[in-house]
Amino acid sequence: MTADTIAIGRSGAPVRASGLRHVLTPAAIAVVLVALYAWVSTLELDSIERRSLNREVIVAKVVEHLQMTVAATALVVIIAVPLGIVASRSRNRFITPVILTAGNLGQAVPCIGLLVLATFVLGVGFQTALVGLVIYAVLPVLRNTMVGLQQIDPALVESARGMGMTKGQVLRRVELKLAVPAILAGLRTALVLTVGVATLGAFVAAGGLGELIINGLKLNRMPVTIVGGVLTACIAFFIDWLGSLAEKLLKPRGM
C-alpha cells in the first residue's frame, strides 16, 4: 500500500520514478524468484512439503490469488470511481469531510474482521473473500477520485464552460482527464493492498497464496510458508511496478 494513503496537500509529490527504477524492480524480482527456486531445489522435501511445493499447486494458487485480486479491483473501480465523481460535485461538498474521515479510520478496520464477518452472511468461499476485499479497498479509490477531481483548478473548469461545453463534456474532457494521476495513484494503492489482503482469503477457504503460508505454519513446514510469503511479496512488488508504468503511460500529455 504505497502511494497515496498519505495524500496530504499538494506538496506531497511522491519521490519516485527515476528511469532506473523501472528496470531495477523487475530485475530484483527475477533475482529473488531464481534464488527462491534454487534454495527450494537444494532442500530435501518430505512428502508433506512435496504435496504443496509442486508446480501444479503453486501455479493454481498464484492463479487463484490473481483472480481474487483482479476481480476485487475491477469491482472496486466500478463502485468507487462513479461514487467519487458524484461526491466531488459541488452540491455534494458536505459529504467530503465524511469520506475523508472514513478514509482515514477505514484504514484501521481490520480486513480479517471484515472477512470473517462476511463469512457469517455468505458462508466460506471465493465470493466472501471478494466482498471483504472490495469493502476494504473501496475507500482509498473513492477518496482519491474525489480529491483528484476537487483539486482541479476551478479556472480550468470555468474556461471549459466558457467555451460552451456542457457539464457532461467538462467532466469527461477536462475534469476526469486531469484527475487521472490521482485516480491511478489510488488504484495502484488499492491493487497492492488487495494483493496483500488476498492472502487472508485463505482463512475463508478462498484459496490463493495465503493457503501456502497458513498450511506451512500449521504443519510446521517453514519452506512452504516462505514460498507462499515470498511469492506474494513478489506479486505485490510486480503489480506496484506495473502501476508505476501505467501512471507514467496514462498520464495525459501536457501535465
Place this chain on the structure above:
Amino acid sequence: MTFGEYVVSRWGTLSLAAAEHALVVAIAIGIATVVGVGIGLLGFQAPKVRGASLALSAGILTIPSLALLTLLIPITGLGWGPTLVALTGYAFLPIIRNTVTGLDGVDAATVEAGRGMGLSAARVLLKVRLPLAWPLILTGVRVSAQMLIGIAAIAAYVDGPGLGTQIFEGLARLGSVNSLNATLAGTLGIVVIAVLFDAFFFAVRQLTTPRGLRVRP
C-alpha cells in the same frame, strides 16, 4: 448470548486484549516516530539518504502483512517479536515522507529570517523548520497509527497480542455459539481503539502546534 452479554461476561479478556493491542501499536509508533523523524531530519539535507529511505520504507509497505509476519517467525519467534518488528517497519513511510515534505514546505522567507537572526543551519532546522513542519509530521504519525491498528489484528495469527485473537477465535469456532460475538467484539473493539487514537492525536496536535500556526486564519 447477545453481543452485550458477551462483552460483559468477557470484559476481563477483552479489555486486556484491547490494552495489549493499543500498547503494541503505541510502542511501534513511538520507535518509528523517533527513528523516522530522525531519518527525515538527516535526509533533508542529503537527497541520497532521503531517496533511499523513502524507497526502502515504501518497499516494506508493499510486502503483504501476513507474509511479513510469517517470514519473521524464523528470526524473531512467535508473539510480540514479529508483531513489533513488522508494525514498526510498516509505520515508517508516512512518517518519513511527511517529515521531509513538511521540512521542505517551510516558507523560504521564514528560514532566511532565522538565518538573518544569526542561527546556524542546524539551529534553523531544529528551531524553525521542525516546529513549523510539526503539524504535518503529526499527521503522518496519525496515518501510520491508523494503519498499524488494522494490521495488528493479523498479528494474532503469529501469536501476537491484541484483539485479533478474538477475530481468529471467532473464525476457528465458526458456527458455534459465540463465534459471531467474538468476531464482532474484535472488529468493533479495534475500530474503537482507532477512534481513541485519532482523538488522542487530535488533542496532541492542538497542544503541540506552535501558537503562531494556530492563530493563523
